Amino acid sequence: MMRRTSTILLGLVLMASTGLGQGSPTMTVIQGGAFVPLYGSDSAEVAVAEFELDIYPVTNAEFLAFLSENPKWQRSQALRLFADGNYLAQWAGDAELGTGMDPAAPITSISWFAAKAYCACEDKRLPTMDEWEYVAMASPTAANAQADSVFNQWIIEGYETPNTARKKVGGNFANFWGIHDMHGLVWEWTSDFNSVLISGESRKDNDLDTSLFCAAGAVGASDLMNYAAFMRYAFRGSIKANFSVRTLGFRCARNVEK
Amino acid sequence: MKIAETIKRVLGVSSIVLMLALAACSSPEGQGQHVDSKEIYTNGTMKAELTSPPFVPAPVGDRDAKQLTVDMEILEEVGEMTDGVQYVYWTFGGSVPGSFIRTRVGDEIEFTLKNHPDNKLPHNIDLHAVTGPGGGATSSFVAPGHQITFSFKALNPGLYVYHCATAPVGMHIANGMYGLILVEPEGGLPPVDREYYIMQGDFYTKGKYGAPGLQPFDMNKAIAEAADYVVFNGKVGSMTGDNALTANVGETIRLFVGNGGPNLVSSFHVIGEIFDRVNVEGGSLINENVQTTLIPSGGAAIVEFKVDVPGTFIIVDHSIFRAFNKGALAMLKVTGPEDKRLYSGKEQEGIYLPEGGTIQTMPGEVPVAPEASSVEDRIEMGRRVYAQTCLACHQPEGQGLANAFPPLAGSDYLNADVERAIKIVIFGKTGEMTVNGATYNSVMTAQTLTDEEIANVMTFVYNSWANNKTEVTPALVAKVRSSH
Numbered sequence: 001m002m003r004r005t006s007t008i009l010l011g012l013v014l015m016a017s018t019g020l021g022q023g024s025p026t027m028t029v030i031q032g033g034a035f036v037p038l039y040g041s042d043s044a045e046v047a048v049a050e051f052e053l054d055i056y057p058v059t060n061a062e063f064l065a066f067l068s069e070n071p072k073w074q075r076s077q078a079l080r081l082f083a084d085g086n087y088l089a090q091w092a093g094d095a096e097l098g099t100g101m102d103p104a105a106p107i108t109s110i111s112w113f114a115a116k117a118y119c120a121c122e123d124k125r126l127p128t129m130d131e132w133e134y135v136a137m138a139s140p141t142a143a144n145a146q147a148d149s150v151f152n153q154w155i156i157e158g159y160e161t162p163n164t165a166r167k168k169v170g171g172n173f174a175n176f177w178g179i180h181d182m183h184g185l186v187w188e189w190t191s192d193f194n195s196v197l198i199s200g201e202s203r204k205d206n207d208l209d210t211s212l213f214c215a216a217g218a219v220g221a222s223d224l225m226n227y228a229a230f231m232r233y234a235f236r237g238s239i240k241a242n243f244s245v246r247t248l249g250f251r252c253a254r255n256v257e258k
Numbered sequence: 259m260k261i262a263e264t265i266k267r268v269l270g271v272s273s274i275v276l277m278l279a280l281a282a283c284s285s286p287e288g289q290g291q292h293v294d295s296k297e298i299y300t301n302g303t304m305k306a307e308l309t310s311p312p313f314v315p316a317p318v319g320d321r322d323a324k325q326l327t328v329d330m331e332i333l334e335e336v337g338e339m340t341d342g343v344q345y346v347y348w349t350f351g352g353s354v355p356g357s358f359i360r361t362r363v364g365d366e367i368e369f370t371l372k373n374h375p376d377n378k379l380p381h382n383i384d385l386h387a388v389t390g391p392g393g394g395a396t397s398s399f400v401a402p403g404h405q406i407t408f409s410f411k412a413l414n415p416g417l418y419v420y421h422c423a424t425a426p427v428g429m430h431i432a433n434g435m436y437g438l439i440l441v442e443p444e445g446g447l448p449p450v451d452r453e454y455y456i457m458q459g460d461f462y463t464k465g466k467y468g469a470p471g472l473q474p475f476d477m478n479k480a481i482a483e484a485a486d487y488v489v490f491n492g493k494v495g496s497m498t499g500d501n502a503l504t505a506n507v508g509e510t511i512r513l514f515v516g517n518g519g520p521n522l523v524s525s526f527h528v529i530g531e532i533f534d535r536v537n538v539e540g541g542s543l544i545n546e547n548v549q550t551t552l553i554p555s556g557g558a559a560i561v562e563f564k565v566d567v568p569g570t571f572i573i574v575d576h577s578i579f580r581a582f583n584k585g586a587l588a589m590l591k592v593t594g595p596e597d598k599r600l601y602s603g604k605e606q607e608g609i610y611l612p613e614g615g616t617i618q619t620m621p622g623e624v625p626v627a628p629e630a631s632s633v634e635d636r637i638e639m640g641r642r643v644y645a646q647t648c649l650a651c652h653q654p655e656g657q658g659l660a661n662a663f664p665p666l667a668g669s670d671y672l673n674a675d676v677e678r679a680i681k682i683v684i685f686g687k688t689g690e691m692t693v694n695g696a697t698y699n700s701v702m703t704a705q706t707l708t709d710e711e712i713a714n715v716m717t718f719v720y721n722s723w724a725n726n727k728t729e730v731t732p733a734l735v736a737k738v739r740s741s742h
Binding site for chain 1: 334335336346375376377378379380399400401402403404424425426429433464474475476477478
């Protein structure tokens with residue numbers, strides 16, 4: 001109860017400070033379930049417990065507010081160990097967005113450490129990769145659209161479209177859970193992004209790690225689904241926790257209290 | 259004392275001569291295969307010149323092996339596939355194919371791969387010229403906004419493909435992530451007058467060939483290997499018209515030809531030329547006097563020829579529908595004086611009216627041909643004659659072909675005069691005619707059809723496609739035939 005009040009308060013503060021009128025709830029409940037990810041797990045099927053997830057990725061304006069309260073994450077203060085040289089590289093200053101940057105666009109060029117710290121300040125956490133993938137397989141009409149070739153073709157096309165990270169959040173459809181922008185805007189950090197090891201030589205990955213390969217086969221869905229997921233896992237495999245990438249943002253999750 | 263010194267000197271000189279002879283034995287001219295490439299010393303450093311297609315960097319000539327630095331940037335950007343059709347290309351160095359890299363055996367290459375910060379995807383590079391795991395791919399996986407450096411020594415001379423090998427590999431290649439790296443032998447390739455860089459690739463778009471707008475990659479078509487575009491150097495018309503390759507009569511041309519795929523094998527051919535020499539598959543095997551050379555996906559070939567006569571030479575994938583319907587066509591324009599001994603050009607034009615290809619019979623008993631018993635019967639039998647004899651030119655719906663074969667459908671010329679039409683079928687026709695307002699100047703050969711068959715096919719035509727429903731009888735055909 002206390003937490004909900006504080007969330008609403010925070011929402012009001014944000015609305016006031018950024019002019020964003022996104023409505024009251026910033027998170028929504030994702031019902032638990034089981035699914036088969038491309039890989040990332042020993043058993044074919046992965047159970048996901050009920051949790052809450054941000055409806056939108058964190059925006060530039062929201063992150064700016066976070067920086068004013070947590071100066072140690074400002075560009076000039078952040079330790080290189082936790083944020084590489086690209087950290088907020090396009091910003092004009094420690095507390096100033098770069099020219100042409102939309103306050104309502106998703107925050108990018110932040111490291112995993114910074115994203116983790118942001119969520120912690122909100123009394124939240126980063127979603128796990130399984131949680132993220134579980135929500136990402138939902139189309140507007142189905143919780144599990146892994147076999148929907150039209151949906152998957154749309155995802156791939158989004159991955160190919162340049163400069164989507166500069167758009168405002170909320171421009172893409174609300175999926176089955178009411179979550180926006182899982183695809184079509186930015187890549188997103190997950191708490192355990194590096195738990196799947198992709199060497200970068202994907203052909204070798206296929207040959208050596210047969211469990212992963214079998215899991216991929218066990219999806220039984222279209223090749224398209226595998227390809228879209230492949231691109232996400234490949235991306236996750238290419239980054240380290242202190243990397244800051246212009247097309248990589250995040251959103252936060254929270255456990256549901258029983 | 260003096261004698262001893264002379265002997266010493268002679269011995270010294272001869273031992274140098276001996277060493278040279280040995281060196282010559284172990285290093286055949288222009289190849290260097292028998293030298294252990296690993297042992298070639300490098301002398302100095304150099305930044306590699308990189309070029310966009312169709313151009314190549316300057317030959318290595320006789321330079322020493324060096325420490326060569328290669329700096330390559332990966333860019334994901336929108337480009338033009340053909341007029342009005344855009345595509346998001348993923349590129350090595352901003353072009354498809356990627357920048358041409360020119361090295362020599364023994365070079366030690368320090369390769370820096372930069373992934374532009376605006377790019378969405380991680381990438382890497384697998385150079386087929388690299389001896390090592392993944393051809394460099396394992397060491398070069400790089401996130402957007404980052405760069406990575408790895409080194410390798412060029413051990414084997416040849417022309418090699420490089421490409422991205424990040425999951426999903428097929429998609430990265432299908433979007434244009436390939437190029438060529440040349441490793442020249444010791445002393446360089448023999449000099450030629452002109453060198454060009456051509457690379458074939460197949461593309462898979464959501465819309466069909468020519469469908470306008472920004473076309474996304476189509477995974478299903480890629481898996482089915484049903485290419486919408488098969489092109490040289492990343493787009494339709496990259497080397498035609500004003501962008502055509504050029505040369506002068508008498509020059510020798512060397513084409514570095516690669517095939518990025520991802521799926522299709524190229525039957526590389528230059529119309530009107532014969533390749534004097536081909537480095538088969540980009541390796542050391544030389545074939546001579548080659549018409550068409552096969553270039554596997556992920557492979558290459560070096561072709562050389564001398565242009566002896568002027569004109570436009572068309573470069574194609576001789577899987578010919580790809581050339582004329584999917585874009586695999588380029589041009590080499592050769593200017594200079596003609597040589598009539600080698601190629602005359604058009605000397606004489608005349609009409610050739612053979613007997614026609616319809617019916618050839620051996621002498622002997624003639625089978626009795628069926629005769630039509632009604633107009634419907636005649637139309638039906640005529641339909642079969644049309645399909646065998648007329649359809650190739652006048653087309654399935656009698657619509658003809660613009661500028662070549664006049665239409666039969668709704669044809670004012672046909673409907674105006676039945677006997678004239680019969681005469682044309684029997685005797686053929688050449689010269690100018692106007693049908694439905696359009697002028698045609700073509701040839702129709704004389705048709706060896708019986709009176710019955712002519713009556714049937716013409717009745718079919720007159721009773722189809724909004725024509726005037728005339729019935730042509732065998733008697734009328736016989737009358738026209740005998741009156742000439």
